[in-house]
Amino acid sequence: MVVYALLQALRSLRQHLTSTLATFFTALVSFSLLFLLGLLLWNLDRVVASLERELEVAAFLKPEARVDALLEQIKTWPEVSEARLQTKEEALATLQLDYPYLAQAREFIQNPLPDTIRIKLNDAQAVREVGRRVARLDGVDSVEYGGALTEQLVRVLAGLRVAVNILVVLLLLDTLFSVMGTIRLSIENRREELRVMQLVGATRRFIQGPFVAEGTLLTLAAGLVALGLGTVSYRFLAEALQNLLPFVPVLADGDLARAALAMLVLAVLLGATGAYLSLLTSCS
Incomplete structure (x- = not known):
């Protein structure tokens, strides 16, 4: 069943390539910004914590x-x-x-x-x-x-965190609705095929599997590309910062690996959730 779902998902992605690419690049921009901004905020937290320890x-x-x-x-x-x-x-x-x-x-x-x-x-x-x-x-x-500088940094960090959280929510909603639109298009293209499958006794899970796999593959591919772009960008910025201010802490490879894993889990959940919601609204 898993192999069938993946093959049907790949076939559906190829059939409506324009919608697929639009959703892919929407998710790519969202995940790239989310990953890079998350790393920068995490790094700024480390800087403030380091200043507080020395205070x-x-x-x-x-x-x-x-x-x-x-x-x-x-x-x-x-x-x-x-x-x-x-x-x-x-x-x-x-x-x-x-x-x-x-x-x-x-x-x-x-x-x-x-x-x-x-x-x-x-x-x-x-x-x-x-x-x-x-x-x-x-x-x-x-x-x-030397508390004045640290207090200002803490206030700036709190304001940035609120602004970034709002931006992240908007980006994720944009990606979610884009995935839902792509899956809805797939459902409409296969409407007659789905009716036949229901008549011959196909289970609900068997019918829905390819669409959930389609949404998951779409966001997972965008998440993997975003991880590559975000990691390269962060390493470039971190190296430049270390050359300018060697005493400023930067994230280690283990931190980047944990952030990457969280990003991939989010990508899978977002794609599967968007597909499932699209199935619910299409069948209602």
């Missing part, structure tokens, strides 16, 4: 600050995952690694850097609140945190 609050202390008491108090806060003291000597040594010429001036000037408490958080969204709370503590001179 910390730096509390610059006054000379008379009670360091041990401040550390113990900050460590009790539920938002804090780690709090450590960076002495002014450690801060100067770190600075000299970035600017070696400062080592030559060390003998002539006094270390101007303050002792600093560096705080890492469990939730990057709490960085602003924690920064304000630390600034009110006795012995803290000033506070710095």
Whole structure:
């Protein structure tokens, strides 16, 4: 039965080639955009997560600050995952690694850097609140945190996700209705043949099988081509990004494989669903 369904599906696809190609290219555009946009959003999630992991609050202390008491108090806060003291000597040594010429001036000037408490958080969204709370503590001179950029990226990512989800739904609906139109045309072309099959006792599953196979083959072929185009495009963009910003994370081959598998499953489900819905409406 499976072989019969596939052969009938291929024959039907050849018979109305114009409709087949129109549906194929509609699905190809939809799946290509869906796959590439999905990879880019996933990659942007990785970038934001990486920034959040590196995010910390730096509390610059006054000379008379009670360091041990401040550390113990900050460590009790539920938002804090780690709090450590960076002495002014450690801060100067770190600075000299970035600017070696400062080592030559060390003998002539006094270390101007303050002792600093560096705080890492469990939730990057709490960085602003924690920064304000630390600034009110006795012995803290000033506070710095790099949360502004991360917060902006999170807001941009949320807006992009909403826009992309709306676009994806519209593209998938377009593909679904296109598949339904192609299958409906196949049903109309074989209307007399289907009546004869019903009269001789063919089962409903036997009659519907070729049409479901036709819709599935159509979207699966478009999905496979879209995967190739999307993967090549993403690798090109990722390589260019890595050359420009080597520290920015990109998706690994395993991530691409999981995204490809999800795309193929979606393509099969969309094609089979479109064909089945077309059969229901044609028989009603």
